[in-house]
Amino acid sequence: MTAKTDFIRVRINPELKIAVQDILDKLGINTTDFITMTYRQVLLQKGVPFDVKLPNYKTKKAINDMKKGIDVSVYKNIDEFMKDMDNETD
Numbered sequence: 001m002t003a004k005t006d007f008i009r010v011r012i013n014p015e016l017k018i019a020v021q022d023i024l025d026k027l028g029i030n031t032t033d034f035i036t037m038t039y040r041q042v043l044l045q046k047g048v049p050f051d052v053k054l055p056n057y058k059t060k061k062a063i064n065d066m067k068k069g070i071d072v073s074v075y076k077n078i079d080e081f082m083k084d085m086d087n088e089t090d
Contacts (some may be wrong), residue, residue: 008035 024034041049055063075081 013063021031026032038049075084
């Protein structure tokens with residue numbers, strides 16, 4: 001007879017674990033349910049269910065500017081932003 005559940009053991013940064021658990025608690029989702037949901041999405045999407053890529057030059061600059069307190073608002077609306085992102089090359 002096969003087991004109805006299996007175990008996953010991972011090592012993770014304690015601060016990251018606490019921060020993520022705080023968010024999941026606010027959403028009413030426990031860690032097991034979150035991992036199960038993520039696994040189901042990987043199965044459905046046949047891959048990672050979110051973008052995994054390095055930020056381009058513009059994004060890196062905006063992040064650094066925000067950290068320095070520089071206003072990075074350059075778009076009037078979301079349509080203008082999306083048009084620019086569609087035309088973006090590294």
